[in-house]
Amino acid sequence: MSRERHTPSNLPEGVGIGFKAEHFDDLLAQKPDLAFIEIHAENYMAAGGPAHRRLERLRAEFALSVHGVGLSIGGAGPLDAKHLERLATLCERYQPESFSEHLAWSSHDTAFLNDLLPLPYTEATLALICEHIDVVQTRLRRQMLLENPSTYVAFAESTLEETQFLREIVSRTGCGLLLDVNNVFVSATNHGLDPRAYLADFPMEAVGEIHLGGHDEDELPDGAPLLIDAHGSPVADPVWTLYAEVAAVAGRAPTLIEWDNDVPDFAVLMAEAERARAVLQGRRASGGRHVDAA
Template identity: 70%
Template sequence: MTQQLPCGAGVGFKPEHFAAIAADAPPLAFFEVHAENFMGEGGRPHAQLARLRETYALSIHGVGLSIGGEGPLDRAHLARLKVLIDRYAPESFSEHLAWSSHGGAFFNDLLPLPYTPATLARVADHIGEVQDRLGRRMLLENPSTYVRFEESSIGEVEFLRELVRRTGCGLLLDVNNVFVCATNHGTDARAYLADFPFEAVGEIHLGGHDADVDDAGAPLLIDAHGSPVADPVWTLFGEVIARAGPRPSLIEWDNDVPDWPVLRAEAERAAAILARAGAARAA
């Protein structure tokens, strides 16, 4: 089953915003939630999400599948995910190109992978299993990383492109992650995006990052999701949309969550960029 989010701006839903959203009736295209926050059977989380689902398109974003892990996928977690997907029939489901569990231990982080043929085969198998179990195409998000592996023999964009070819999955392009990685590794974000398979992109993420320095005094960016989208990321986003056309675009703000009007304003900025690009293409 293939569904698609409406081509507009959305935000990550936070329960503290529910009353304001209900009163405001904002003209947003969709809301996104983290799957693992809604794997219980009922209660306020589901009551609120069910109300939102009556009006808005929905994206469910997973953070716990550990799709890049060396071991098999957690079948119990995948079963809970299927129940959630079946319950809400979201327009989009996505996960991360990362791993977060090993040997029965779960790490509260999304950890990087070496890009090798063996990793490619394993991740492709895991994507296939997820898509078969859920009965739908999933999107895979490019990661934010702070280290790179000497054993990597495949570029990240090539790795993502080959996963799309092998599995039929789509991609979630996180523009902030592109900028964070380019800064941390001293590479060129625009060169990365020049080869990106935009035809596979079903959703875009935008978020804030924290600036720091590493032990050698070099710039280090942390994908923190606790601040407004930075100006260089807005610039990259505008370039992506001008080239690839408008895509469903989400503001991620998961930490130090602001009042609703602040988050709504970020989404409105993204919506304005999407509208300008759409008008330019129609002219």
């Protein structure tokens, strides 16, 4: 491993939004005070076309986070070399402040399944993930951030807690973490765990970005709640409460509002961003500690 060559993930502090084409005109007309915008990498892998022209215009105005949803870092097979090259081309072209991906798998053999699928947390899967993160960071010559997942099942063979697993990945690969607070709440609820215990054990010093999104509520046949990470609604109140607690202790807290489905009016999205900004201002006022991710 040659971490010293990796450019650290370095999003500016503040609040960003997930970019949706519907909001392009509003973004350019209003030039709101956003710390960054985030895109899904796979939506910008065309050879040409209007999507690239929009992104070039936005890149000139805002810091950029490239968030991958298809690399399948947790996949048992070798990483998709072609896809890694596409990511390298994208990062080369737009020079984002940060690149992130998920603790999940989404491809098997030659099939791409288009969902963030769960994996057991064992020594074997830990070694697998670390190998893949090394390959990614070496090729992109950047530190990447890894996001904690929303999960709906647990595995019998798991021997490590998710927080232990993430801590070990950080220490072995030098990657940073993207802490999705909604995912923490969703997974804790789904597995009957305490989200505060999870957060107390989370390696906060490695956090380079925070995600906030909405979830849907469902119910299991026994009446227990089952939450679904749907990104189609406002951030839920208990997630805002956890976020304020996280913001007070996280090393860095560039915060993204994610709203990918049933995309709202720009003003609604900006109101969510404003709410996050108020929380971050509270963090500064109360002297929340600041530790550089690098």
